[in-house]
Amino acid sequence: MLNRRKLLIGAGAAVGAVAYMLAIGAWRSQSAAPQSPRPDAITQMDWQLTDHNGATVTPADWIGRPTLVFFGFTWCPDVCPTTLMDISGWLEDLGPEADALRVVLITVDPARDTPEVLANYVGLFDPRITGLTGAPDQIAAAAQHFRVRYTRVAREDGDYTMDHTAGVFLFHADGRFGRIIDFHEDRAFAVPKIRQVLT
Numbered sequence: 452m453l454n455r456r457k458l459l460i461g462a463g464a465a466v467g468a469v470a471y472m473l474a475i476g477a478w479r480s481q482s483a484a485p486q487s488p489r490p491d492a493i494t495q496m497d498w499q500l501t502d503h504n505g506a507t508v509t510p511a512d513w514i515g516r517p518t519l520v521f522f523g524f525t526w527c528p529d530v531c532p533t534t535l536m537d538i539s540g541w542l543e544d545l546g547p548e549a550d551a552l553r554v555v556l557i558t559v560d561p562a563r564d565t566p567e568v569l570a571n572y573v574g575l576f577d578p579r580i581t582g583l584t585g586a587p588d589q590i591a592a593a594a595q596h597f598r599v600r601y602t603r604v605a606r607e608d609g610d611y612t613m614d615h616t617a618g619v620f621l622f623h624a625d626g627r628f629g630r631i632i633d634f635h636e637d638r639a640f641a642v643p644k645i646r647q648v649l650t
Contacts, residue, residue: 488598493518493626498593500557503570503582513626517648518553520620522599524560525572530617530634531556537638538619539577544642548649549579557583559601559615561590621648 496510521538523531535556542549556573558564561584564572569582584590594601601615617634621644629648632641 490597490599490620490628492628493622495626496593496596498589498596500583500585500589500593501566503566503573503584505566508583510626513553513622515624516553517551517624517629517645518555518620518622519645520555520557520597520622521618522557522559522594522597522601522615523617524558524613524615525564525568526560526612528612534617534619534634535573535576535580537641538580541641541645542577542579545645545649548646551649552579552645554580555583556580557590557593559590559594559599559613561585561587621645623648 493510493513498510500508502508519538521531521534523534525531538554542552542554545552554577556569558569564582564584566582566584569584573580573582583593585593597616597620599616601613604612604614606612619632619634619641621629621632623629630644632644
């Protein structure tokens with residue numbers, strides 16, 4: 452009887468310890484989750500950029516259509532091409548609904564990403580994606596409205612790369628902020644999120 456009681460107490464303690472560790476793990480996961488600040492509504496933005504065809508673009512030009520925005524750069528080795536391939540897949544999954552969506556890549560590397568370079572780059576993914584560039588101060592002004600951070604990082608070979616916020620921003624047709632598709636989240640949630648700003 453005593454041995455059985457000790458066994459039950461030991462098992463209870465083990466279950467309690469496991470439950471405690473799971474709770475701590477869940478709390479840590481929630482605490483470590485990226486908390487992206489909300490971008491401004493498009494109607495509150497003030498910037499001017501140039502698209503890959505050489506045309507000037509301002510926030511006012513985006514009002515009237517739902518908009519998907521991603522910051523990146525053409526020399527990006529992994530995150531940017533992965534995200535752009537995902538975006539191309541989402542557009543395909545949306546079918547005819549995707550035609551209502553404006554899709555934009557804003558470069559964080561204007562020194563290398565000229566309109567011509569962007570035109571060639573976005574053309575590798577989907578013709579509905581527009582590339583935007585500008586002077587460094589113009590890119591900085593746009594990034595501030597989106598709460599996007601980016602920084603130039605030197606490489607050992609003397610070249611450089613860019614670290615940057617990797618979320619995809621979704622806006623309603625009237626310019627209201629909708630949702631963020633985080634780079635690390637399950638891609639199965641992306642198309643439903645996009646449909647929410649299309650309605």
